[in-house]
Amino acid sequence: xxxxxxxxxxxxxxxxxxxxxxxxxxxxxxxxxxxxxxxxxxxxxxxxxxxxxxxxxxxxxxxxxxxxxxxxxxxxxxxxxxxxxxxxxxxxxxxxxxxxxxxxxxxxxxxxxxxxxxxxxxxxxxxxxxxxxxxxxxxxxxxxxxxxxxxxxxxxxxxxxxxxxxxxxxxxxxxxxxxxxxxxxxxxxxxxxxxxxxxxxxxxxxxxxxxxxxxxxxxxxxxxxxxxxxxxxxxxxxxxxxxxxxxxxxxxxxxxxxx
Amino acid sequence: xxxxxxxxxxxxxxxxxxxxxxxxxxxxxxxxxxxxxxxxxxxxxxxxxxxxxxxxxxxxxxxxxxxxxxxxxxxxxxxxxxxxxxxxxxxxxxxxxxxxxxxxxxxxxxxxxxxxxxxxxxxxxxxxxxxxxxxxxxxxxxxxxxxxxxxxxxxxxxxxxxxxxxxxxxxxxxxxxxxxxxxxxxxxxxxxxxxxxxxxxxxxxxxxxxxxxxxxxxxxxxxxxxxxxxxxxxxxxxxxxxxxxxxxxxxxxxxxxxxxxxxxxxxxxxxxxxxxxxxxxxxxxxxxxxxxxxxxxxxxxxxxxxxxxxxxxxxxx
Numbered sequence: 015x016x017x018x019x020x021x022x023x024x025x026x027x028x029x030x031x032x033x034x035x036x037x038x039x040x041x042x043x044x045x046x047x048x049x050x051x052x053x054x055x056x057x058x059x060x061x062x063x064x065x066x067x068x069x070x071x072x073x074x075x076x077x078x079x080x081x082x083x084x085x086x087x088x089x090x091x092x093x094x095x096x097x098x099x100x101x102x103x104x105x106x107x108x109x110x111x112x113x114x115x116x117x118x119x120x121x122x123x124x125x126x127x128x129x130x131x132x133x134x135x136x137x138x139x140x141x142x143x144x145x146x147x148x149x150x151x152x153x154x155x156x157x158x159x160x161x162x163x164x165x166x167x168x169x170x171x172x173x174x175x176x177x178x179x180x181x182x183x184x185x186x187x188x189x190x191x192x193x194x195x196x197x198x199x200x201x202x203x204x205x206x207x208x209x210x211x212x213x214x215x216x217x218x219x220x221x222x223x224x225x226x227x228x229x230x231x232x233x234x235x236x237x238x239x240x241x242x243x244x245x246x247x248x249x250x251x252x253x254x255x256x257x258x259x260x261x262x263x264x265x266x267x268x269x270x271x272x273x
Numbered sequence: 274x275x276x277x278x279x280x281x282x283x284x285x286x287x288x289x290x291x292x293x294x295x296x297x298x299x300x301x302x303x304x305x306x307x308x309x310x311x312x313x314x315x316x317x318x319x320x321x322x323x324x325x326x327x328x329x330x331x332x333x334x335x336x337x338x339x340x341x342x343x344x345x346x347x348x349x350x351x352x353x354x355x356x357x358x359x360x361x362x363x364x365x366x367x368x369x370x371x372x373x374x375x376x377x378x379x380x381x382x383x384x385x386x387x388x389x390x391x392x393x394x395x396x397x398x399x400x401x402x403x404x405x406x407x408x409x410x411x412x413x414x415x416x417x418x419x420x421x422x423x424x425x426x427x428x429x430x431x432x433x434x435x436x437x438x439x440x441x442x443x444x445x446x447x448x449x450x451x452x453x454x455x456x457x458x459x460x461x462x463x464x465x466x467x468x469x470x471x472x473x474x475x476x477x478x479x480x481x482x483x484x485x486x487x488x489x490x491x492x493x494x495x496x497x498x499x500x501x502x503x504x505x506x507x508x509x510x511x512x513x514x515x516x517x518x519x520x521x522x523x524x525x526x527x528x529x530x531x532x533x534x535x536x537x538x539x540x541x542x543x544x545x546x547x548x549x550x551x552x553x554x555x556x557x558x559x560x561x562x563x564x565x566x567x568x569x570x571x572x573x574x575x576x577x578x579x580x581x582x583x584x585x586x587x588x589x590x
Binding site: 029030031032033038051052108109110113133135138139140141142143144145147148149151152153154155156157159169171172173174175176177178179180181182183184187192193194234235236237238239240241242243244247250251252253254255257258259260261262263264266267268270272273 | 284342343344347367368369371372374375376378379380383384385386387388397401402403404405406407408409410411412413414415416448451452453454455456457458459460467468469473497515516521522529530540544547551552553554555559564565566567568569570571572573574577578579580581582583584585586589590
């Protein structure tokens with residue numbers, strides 16, 4: 015079985031994020047880069063499928079050179095190799111461009127399963143897995159809290175507002191996972207050492223056969239008009255409970271007409 | 274006026290509240306037409322859609338549209354966009370809604386903006402990003418703009434019209450039927466409003482301490498007719514089910530009133546609730562960062578403050 019896991023390097027989840035004043039894109043230099051948290055669950059799930067069914071796990075990422083750290087982390091968890099799309103002209107690519115680049119690179123490589131995290135903690139759009147499925151004409155099995163592979167059939171539990179749907183498809187298929195699905199492993203020392211020797215295929219836009227006019231900020235189909243830090247909230251009232259905190263809170267809710 | 278397509282969110286034949294918000298928003302941009310995908314359309318649904326200004330309702334009736342996730346919905350919408358040339362498509366920012374928007378964008382070669390909290394007459398969307406710390410205005414520059422809009426962003430305003438039903442039948446491609454829904458499992462219903470749509474959300478976090486601790490949170494929620502939420506610390510610890518998690522990687526809520534109990538307020542949580550209109554915080558730790566966002570805060574033990582509040586609400590009811 016051939017499994018791809020698409021991962022993204024994002025600013026540290028716990029760091030404050032901001033936009034660049036020059037081109038309104040995310041300031042990726044302002045914070046440490048880490049693997050998007052939900053992508054760790056995707057790597058873990060791919061490794062579990064591999065453990066049960068054999069085959070290889072290939073990490074796929076698009077991002078600047080430093081995203082190589084995220085690739086190494088995934089390799090040290092146990093993936094076999096990686097494809098890293100790196101080119102200055104990717105800067106500012108929107109979800110449409112990203113899905114185009116990733117789908118193009120994945121196409122024709124014979125992947126049976128393509129894993130994603132269900133959202134990135136920076137853009138939080140949750141659309142790239144569905145877009146890649148659309149572009150590749152594959153089934154989408156997204157927002158999975160459970161994945162079962164039997165032969166060439168894949169069944170997931172898709173999380174919904176009311177519970178979950180059981181959704182089934184035949185390979186090849188795109189799968190995105192939510193954090194409830196597993197507990198990602200920590201890279202072992204052995205894994206970290208082994209990762210240094212694993213093959214990483216680095217591809218530029220030209221290497222990957224991509225059309226540069228569909229990529230980057232200039233090709234984005236949406237444009238940021240302006241942005242601003244949210245005006246700080248006027249300081250509210252904070253009281254210390256003196257035995258009547260609940261009553262004071264009720265008084266506040268009454269003045270706001272909630273009760 | 275130009276036509277704006279609004280995709281109806283519905284469950285068990287009834288129209289969800291977010292749809293009336295989307296129709297209200299669509300009226301700023303043009304003349305809203307509703308799009309009902311799946312079975313269950315009725316006079317009751319038509320009345321709700323008409324009340325909020327949908328003169329036309331395109332109905333793609335049939336189980337085939339919902340037996341396969343997302344892809345058939347995008348095909349129905351792509352076909353409507355081709356036939357009707359609307360000026361925009363507006364969809365709710367649910368998981369299904371965002372994925373539908375993404376696939377539609379590729380099909381009709383158009384830009385997409387997700388998680389808008391407002392749209393102007395000129396089609397400029399407002400988004401609140403990075404845990405609500407930054408407000409961004411942006412617009413689509415190519416094709417038919419597609420917007421997904423967060424629930425509770427706009428108060429619904431009625432503008433009654435008579436609704437005409439227009440049946441549409443779009444053949445679904447083989448590709449869109451590759452994934453098949455074989456079962457639907459309803460988690461135990463708690464009888465409370467939907468977390469993402471509720472006007473009031475009462476949440477508990479690390480300070481709740483144990484699964485049993487959520488009893489006081491639930492009691493307060495029920496006294497207010499509110500939904501219950503939980504921080505990631507509480508769901509990770511297994512104290513409350515995962516689907517109630519508010520924050521990054523969980524649900525984003527924007528209710529009229531958000532009450533955070535025993536939640537310190539890391540960015541992870543703020544990302545999911547910062548745009549709430551009124552925020553109340555109860556925490557033992559006076560240094561808890563969430564107090565910075567509080568309209569009203571009480572430094573104290575939630576197991577004393579919350580039950581006292583619940584009592585007081587019942588007394589005043």
